[in-house]
Amino acid sequence: ETGVTQSPTHLIKTRGQQVTLRCSSQSGHNTVSWYQQALGQGPQFIFQYYREEENGRGNFPPRFSGLQFPNYSSELNVNALELDDSALYLCASSTDRSTDTQYFGPGTRLTVL
Amino acid sequence: AQRVTQPEKLLSVFKGAPVELKCNYSYSGSPELFWYVQYSRQRLQLLLRHISRESIKGFTADLNKGETSFHLKKPFAQEEDSAMYYCALRTTGGGNKLTFGTGTQLKVEL
Numbered sequence: 001e002t003g004v005t006q007s008p009t010h011l012i013k014t015r016g017q018q019v020t021l022r023c024s025s026q027s028g029h030n031t032v033s034w035y036q037q038a039l040g041q042g043p044q045f046i047f048q049y050y051r052e053e054e055n056g057r058g059n060f061p062p063r064f065s066g067l068q069f070p071n072y073s074s075e076l077n078v079n080a081l082e083l084d085d086s087a088l089y090l091c092a093s094s095t096d097r098s099t100d101t102q103y104f105g106p107g108t109r110l111t112v113l
Numbered sequence: 114a115q116r117v118t119q120p121e122k123l124l125s126v127f128k129g130a131p132v133e134l135k136c137n138y139s140y141s142g143s144p145e146l147f148w149y150v151q152y153s154r155q156r157l158q159l160l161l162r163h164i165s166r167e168s169i170k171g172f173t174a175d176l177n178k179g180e181t182s183f184h185l186k187k188p189f190a191q192e193e194d195s196a197m198y199y200c201a202l203r204t205t206g207g208g209n210k211l212t213f214g215t216g217t218q219l220k221v222e223l
Contacts, residue, residue: 004156031209042117042199042213043157056210090157094209102209104149104157 004093004105012111013081021076021108023091031055032074033102034066035090043090049074050096078110086112115140117202119214126190127222134185134217136174136200145203146176146183147211152196160185160198170194190221 005024013019025032031050035043045058049068063079072093078085088109092102116139126132138144148160161169163176163183174185183200197218201211 033209033211035211035213040122040215042119042201042215043211045210045212048210058210100209101159101162102211103159106156 004091004103006089006091006105006108008108009106010109010111012113014113015081015083017081017112018077018079019081019110021078021089021091021110023074023076023093023105025072025074025091025093026103029093029095029103030072031094031096031100032068032072033092033094034074034076035092036060037088037090037107038084039087046076081112083112086110115144115202115204115212117200117212117214119198119200119217121217122215123218123220125220125222128192129189132185132187132190132194132219132221134198134200134219136183136185136214138181138183138200138202140181140202140204142204146174147201147203148172148174148183148185149199149201149213150196151199157199190219192221192223195219195221 033048034046037043047057048055052068065077067075088107090107091105094100094102118137146163150160151157172187199216200214
């Protein structure tokens with residue numbers, strides 16, 4: 001069984017740029033959730049994708065967007081980067097059952113200068 | 114809106130001492146509560162969930178709806194328990210979205 005993987009591991013961008021983060025879900029999982037974890041904070045829910053459709057969104061502006069592909073992998077896109085976007089971005093996969101456990105990836109560390 | 118509060122940023126105990134990591138939540142409905150753990154240089158992983166009512170690595174947690182708490186306990190701390198612990202809540206009808214607390218760093222000293 002392959003676990004959740006994320007790429008890249010680290011990324012440095014400047015304000016105003018755009019970034020794309022990638023996530024491969026665990027084998028057998030069709031649901032992907034994205035979380036932002038700022039320094040010293042717990043993960044905050046950004047949004048969730050199920051069968052290529054957004055299925056729930058947290059309190060994040062529209063410049064945070066995502067995609068899910070037919071193989072259930074996912075992308076998180078952030079436009080017009082701001083300094084406060086600097087954080088660890090976590091991807092978690094699960095089945096579509098609302099009671100299922102979420103399995104987290106190692107995260108992508110984004111630094112915005 | 115739901116909220117999870119972990120009042121302690123850092124908890125330091127000696128090996129063999131009891132551990133209690135506090136977690137309080139606010140949610141008007143019937144929540145599902147979890148404890149996630151992150152060991153050094155490892156990914157976030159599920160430790161236990163209240164509906165399972167099981168003991169994992171000697172840790173237990175009981176959901177107290179009256180006090181809206183889900184404290185994590187272990188009678189005798191081990192050095193390998195040193196890690197970051199996050200309490201999380203999933204609301205009914207909220208899909209599979211988790212609301213996390215800010216975490217408590219547990220340090221077990223020899």
